[in-house]
Amino acid sequence: METLDILIIGGGPIGLNCALEAQKNNLSYVIIEKGTIVNSLYNYPLYMRFFSTAEKLEIGRIPFISTAPKPGRQEALEYYQGIARQRDVNINLYEKVEKIIRQEEFFNIETTKGKYTAKNVIISTGFYDIPNMMNIQGENLPKVKHYYTEPYPYAKQKIVVVGSSNSAVDAALETYRKGAEVTMIIRHSEISKSVKYWVKPDIENRISEGSISAHFNSELMEIKEKTVIFKDEKGKINEIENDFVLAMTGYLPDFDFLRNSGIELQGECLNPLYNNETMETNIPNLYLAGVVCGGKDTHLWFIENSRIHAEMIIGDILSK
Known part of the structure; x- marks a missing residue:
């Protein structure tokens, strides 16, 4: 040899x-x-x-x-x-x-x-x-994706995007523009400072106008077949309808x-x-x-x- x-x-x-x-x-x-x-x-x-x-x-x-x-x-x-x-x-x-x-x-x-x-x-x-796993109940469901490739499968679907980095922001913006109803669940108090400088104003404006819903200082708690449960910044437990979870957690x-x-x-x-x-x-x-x-x-x-x-x-x- x-x-x-x-x-x-x-x-x-x-x-x-x-x-x-x-x-x-x-x-x-x-x-x-x-x-x-x-x-x-x-x-x-x-x-x-x-x-x-x-x-x-x-x-x-x-x-x-x-x-x-x-x-x-x-x-x-x-x-x-x-x-x-x-x-x-x-x-x-x-x-x-x-x-x-x-x-x-x-x-x-x-x-x-x-x-x-x-x-x-x-x-x-x-x-x-x-993938950096969330380690929550339901994370192994088929509707949970740790990798995002393109927006077309998510047209007219209720999407939860977890995270606020470049991958999360890209997924949120692209799926929104293909007709998805997008909710972002973000552990931190703002969009990550590392997000590409030409993209950051776009996501912040879409959140500000209400086109994309964002919950800051929040945490996804459980994923179910048709819903997700998360805790918001006030400690309130919320359950919303959901078709796919894009877990952009790194x-x-x-x-x-x-x-x-x-x-x-x-x-x-x-x-x-x-x-x-x-x-x-x-x-x-x-x-x-x-x-x-x-x-x-x-x-x-x-x-x-x-x-x-x-x-x-x-x-x-x-x-x-």
């Missing part, structure tokens, strides 16, 4: 960037990706637009040409998947890493399709695959996988332990890259500010 210089877990933008950096330095590598290329991006809402401009999403110094000031999901898919094709990136798709075992100077990696040996491992798995990294790999997790946010200058974890030659570095604080790292991780990691590997 060939011993790779690097095995990269995750074929998102940062995983691809690590592969490009490995290629540039003539290091043998493979990416193991459990879905398609940039799988999380593929599962974003169909009409999603990035907060960042195109040049801030570039990897490998390859220009990202966009027809709009803020590129959308489809343009990004074309860009990143195009890089994988043009640069002949060594990536195995629809294969999931199940176990990383450190043995002396090497790692043995077990996947759903085989086994690998590598001198170094980079975990770049993002956070989009595990997503989490796979903490069990990180723990089982030997990585220490610290504090309430379960921040992985790593060296800020090299991205190496407490396990020698095991690195983290991208948004997975933030633990529960999934707003800490983005494509634009974690692209540098690839150069940091490969530089550290070469220095050894």
Whole structure:
């Protein structure tokens, strides 16, 4: 069995960037990706637009040409998947890493399709695959969706949107404009400050005029077949008719996988332990890259500010 210089877990933008950096330095590598290329991006809402401009999403110094000031999901898919094709990136798709075992100077990696040996491992798995559950009665009903793709299934339906971040706001506005009756249930006292600046006035105006109903400082308590129960800011229990619940409550990294790999997790946010200058974890030659570095604080790292991780990691590997 060939011993790779690097095995990269995750074929998102940062995983691809690590592969490009490995290629540039003539290091043998493979990416193991459990879905398609940039799988999380593929599962974003169909009409999603990035907060960042195109040049801030570039990897490998390859220009990202966009027809709009803020590129959308489809343009990004074309860009990143195009890089994988043009640069002949060594990536195995629809294969999931199940176990990383450190043995002396090497790692043995077990996947759903085989086994690998590598001198170094980079975990770049993002956070989009595990929904942050509400843990309330009825959350497992078919009408509850933790992922939102497009508004058309919700036309003329009574929708509850849980949350006030970008995904929640996009879902509320898009379904409202396709004829849904939208109610937002929000734990906080206002729409999140992180909402895209060109979208925030829109949602606030729709709430102000009453087109979208919003309950701030409120909490969803129970989901039933035809209704939902929530507690409002005055502590009153309310029950309203409901057809679908869009639980835009965020997503989490796979903490069990990180723990089982030997990585220490610290504090309430379960921040992985790593060296800020090299991205190496407490396990020698095991690195983290991208948004997975933030633990529960999934707003800490983005494509634009974690692209540098690839150069940091490969530089550290070469220095050894």
